[in-house]
Amino acid sequence: MDIKDSLSHNLDSVDRYIRRLTTHSIPAISEISQHLIASGGKRVRPYLVILSSRIFRVPSPVYTRIAAAIELYHTATLLHDDVVDNAKHRRGTPSANDIWGNKSSILVGDFLLASSSSIIAGMGSQELLGLFIRVLGLMAEGELVQLRLSRDPGLSPEDYYTIIKKKTAYLISAACESGPIMGKAPRLQQSRMRQFGLLIGIAFQLIDDNIDYLSPGTTSGKDKGVDLKEGKVTLPLIVALSNAGAKDRAVLKAALKGGPGDGDVFRRVHDIIEKNHGFEYTKKKAADFAHRAVRLLDGLPRSPELEELKKFTLNVTERKA
Amino acid sequence: MDIKDSLSHNLDSVDRYIRRLTTHSIPAISEISQHLIASGGKRVRPYLVILSSRIFRVPSPVYTRIAAAIELYHTATLLHDDVVDNAKHRRGTPSANDIWGNKSSILVGDFLLASSSSIIAGMGSQELLGLFIRVLGLMAEGELVQLRLSRDPGLSPEDYYTIIKKKTAYLISAACESGPIMGKAPRLQQSRMRQFGLLIGIAFQLIDDNIDYLSPGTTSGKDKGVDLKEGKVTLPLIVALSNAGAKDRAVLKAALKGGPGDGDVFRRVHDIIEKNHGFEYTKKKAADFAHRAVRLLDGLPRSPELEELKKFTLNVTERKA
Numbered sequence: 001m002d003i004k005d006s007l008s009h010n011l012d013s014v015d016r017y018i019r020r021l022t023t024h025s026i027p028a029i030s031e032i033s034q035h036l037i038a039s040g041g042k043r044v045r046p047y048l049v050i051l052s053s054r055i056f057r058v059p060s061p062v063y064t065r066i067a068a069a070i071e072l073y074h075t076a077t078l079l080h081d082d083v084v085d086n087a088k089h090r091r092g093t094p095s096a097n098d099i100w101g102n103k104s105s106i107l108v109g110d111f112l113l114a115s116s117s118s119i120i121a122g123m124g125s126q127e128l129l130g131l132f133i134r135v136l137g138l139m140a141e142g143e144l145v146q147l148r149l150s151r152d153p154g155l156s157p158e159d160y161y162t163i164i165k166k167k168t169a170y171l172i173s174a175a176c177e178s179g180p181i182m183g184k185a186p187r188l189q190q191s192r193m194r195q196f197g198l199l200i201g202i203a204f205q206l207i208d209d210n211i212d213y214l215s216p217g218t219t220s221g222k223d224k225g226v227d228l229k230e231g232k233v234t235l236p237l238i239v240a241l242s243n244a245g246a247k248d249r250a251v252l253k254a255a256l257k258g259g260p261g262d263g264d265v266f267r268r269v270h271d272i273i274e275k276n277h278g279f280e281y282t283k284k285k286a287a288d289f290a291h292r293a294v295r296l297l298d299g300l301p302r303s304p305e306l307e308e309l310k311k312f313t314l315n316v317t318e319r320k321a
Numbered sequence: 322m323d324i325k326d327s328l329s330h331n332l333d334s335v336d337r338y339i340r341r342l343t344t345h346s347i348p349a350i351s352e353i354s355q356h357l358i359a360s361g362g363k364r365v366r367p368y369l370v371i372l373s374s375r376i377f378r379v380p381s382p383v384y385t386r387i388a389a390a391i392e393l394y395h396t397a398t399l400l401h402d403d404v405v406d407n408a409k410h411r412r413g414t415p416s417a418n419d420i421w422g423n424k425s426s427i428l429v430g431d432f433l434l435a436s437s438s439s440i441i442a443g444m445g446s447q448e449l450l451g452l453f454i455r456v457l458g459l460m461a462e463g464e465l466v467q468l469r470l471s472r473d474p475g476l477s478p479e480d481y482y483t484i485i486k487k488k489t490a491y492l493i494s495a496a497c498e499s500g501p502i503m504g505k506a507p508r509l510q511q512s513r514m515r516q517f518g519l520l521i522g523i524a525f526q527l528i529d530d531n532i533d534y535l536s537p538g539t540t541s542g543k544d545k546g547v548d549l550k551e552g553k554v555t556l557p558l559i560v561a562l563s564n565a566g567a568k569d570r571a572v573l574k575a576a577l578k579g580g581p582g583d584g585d586v587f588r589r590v591h592d593i594i595e596k597n598h599g600f601e602y603t604k605k606k607a608a609d610f611a612h613r614a615v616r617l618l619d620g621l622p623r624s625p626e627l628e629e630l631k632k633f634t635l636n637v638t639e640r641k642a
Binding site for chain 2 (some may be wrong): 026027028029080102103106108110114115121129137139140144147148
């Protein structure tokens with residue numbers, strides 16, 4: 001079996017384990033969890049857990065459980081975020097809150113937080129558990145800061161990076177650190193993997209924020225242009241706000257303020273960002289982070305898994321949906 | 322210092338610790354948590370942690386942290402429940418979701434779940450941690466079952482007890498079990514305290530369900546009659562549904578179905594429950610559970626704390642708000 005096949009085999013085991021964990025006598029739990037799981041998703045976090053675990057020779061029954069737990073954490077936060085954002089779609093299908101209502105989404109989210117914490121607590125590593133619980137708190141903080149600073153045209157790049165680290169990158173970093181933690185790797189290698197994860201996590205979110213404006217609505221998971229609608233100030237927009245002339249800037253500010261906001265407003269904002277190189281700059285930044293991430297891997301023992309991780313990292317910036 | 326003073330001193334330490342834990346640079350976290358904490362609440366769970374810890378000679382820095390964590394878990398679930406229930410009031414003041422909105426309430430709830438899990442994980446007892454995480458999942462299950470079976474006039478007493486155990490009694494049981502766990506008490510004493518907690522937790526919720534109909538709105542924490550408005554089928558109503566004549570039963574069923582529902586409907590339902598001894602029966606049941614709970618304490622080493630716990634238990638049924 002070549003490495004690609006064997007990794008995809010690992011991912012299948014994670015999916016089967018997730019399905020078992022989310023099969024429950026309370027219908028809302030099974031239906032909502034499996035709706036989200038079945039609607040695809042890129043399985044980025046489980047994939048990183050698998051790679052990082054195999055690099056540090058962690059046995060598969062261990063990383064299968066961690067990978068499942070981290071995907072369920074992610075699923076739980078998606079459920080809560082979709083309620084917070086009033087999202088109508090997620091991964092190209094109607095969102096859980098749209099089908100089952102906000103109430104069930106919140107509660108199934110809580111249930112999944114408990115289930116995944118329970119798996120992590122059962123792994124017997126205080127360090128891993130402490131890491132995950134810390135990240136859970138940081139993710140809530142990130143969403144809260146994002147909410148507070150929404151629709152603020154003066155959002156600084158520093159604030160933006162703080163938000164995306166908390167809401168996205170720390171969990172991806174934890175996925176990457178789980179391998180060296182469970183494999184009892186030397187501290188230096190562990191801290192490289194943690195830092196690697198933070199950088200790839202940032203790159204990942206930067207590309208996501210471009211995709212929100214760029215991808216054709218049907219292939220992307222989310223509705224197109226939701227960030228603008230929800231008043232989320234992301235890097236492409238920050239760049240445009242800082243580079244655009246007075247007239248264009250006024251258009252951007254008005255769009256951020258909300259109001260009717262039809263497809264035409266979105267089109268104009270898109271064009272102003274493009275004219276001011278907002279997408280180009282964001283993609284370039286993502287590539288910078290990805291390259292810095294890959295360089296951190298150079299100090300690690302060579303293996304086919306490490307090569308795959310490098311390739312995966314450099315491909316993050318090519319993602320279109 | 323007599324025992325009453327010293328227990329109230331312990332509770333003050335817990336409050337101070339909670340205030341420290343919830344002081345955060347993100348304003349929503351401090352404001353929402355401290356709004357809920359400051360608006361009173363009966364501190365039932367911390368009080369039970371303190372008593373159960375002192376019975377088993379757990380040192381105060383240990384139980385202060387556990388008591389704070391359990392109150393924050395409780396606060397987190399209240400935040401989520403109030404969003405789920407669209408509650409306008411909590412403990413006599415406007416609810417957090419009414420002041421700060423659903424979004425912040427969900428996210429601060431998540432943050433508090435993470436903070437309290439982090440405290441429990443830091444206590445160094447795998448058993449305590451496993452217990453709390455399990456209870457967290459059970460509480461979400463309880464709320465989900467309650468949601469699914471809402472407005473169902475055929476709800477059986479068995480289903481009702483399952484719901485209140487999950488949504489209320491297991492967390493109170495965990496509070497009572499924390500003392501023997503941290504005090505490394507013999508298994509039999511630990512299991513008595515667990516069972517004691519489950520029984521007092523059930524008694525507590527039964528009285529709560531009476532209070533929802535009986536207390537004058539202003540002194541009670543909740544709006545009066547919210548259970549009926551939200552379609553929650555509680556024991557007083559179950560009794561009335563089973564004892565009432567056809568005409569009264571039709572009134573109850575119509576009220577459960579919802580619709581306009583004014584003060585007059587509430588008054589009629591109240592009177593039908595009263596006429597059919599629903600409140601009386603519920604209070605009697607609560608007293609039965611409280612007495613069974615107290616008998617379980619007889620096997621434990623005598624101490625002033627144990628006497629106080631017995632008194633507290635027998636008083637649960639006298640609560641009016």
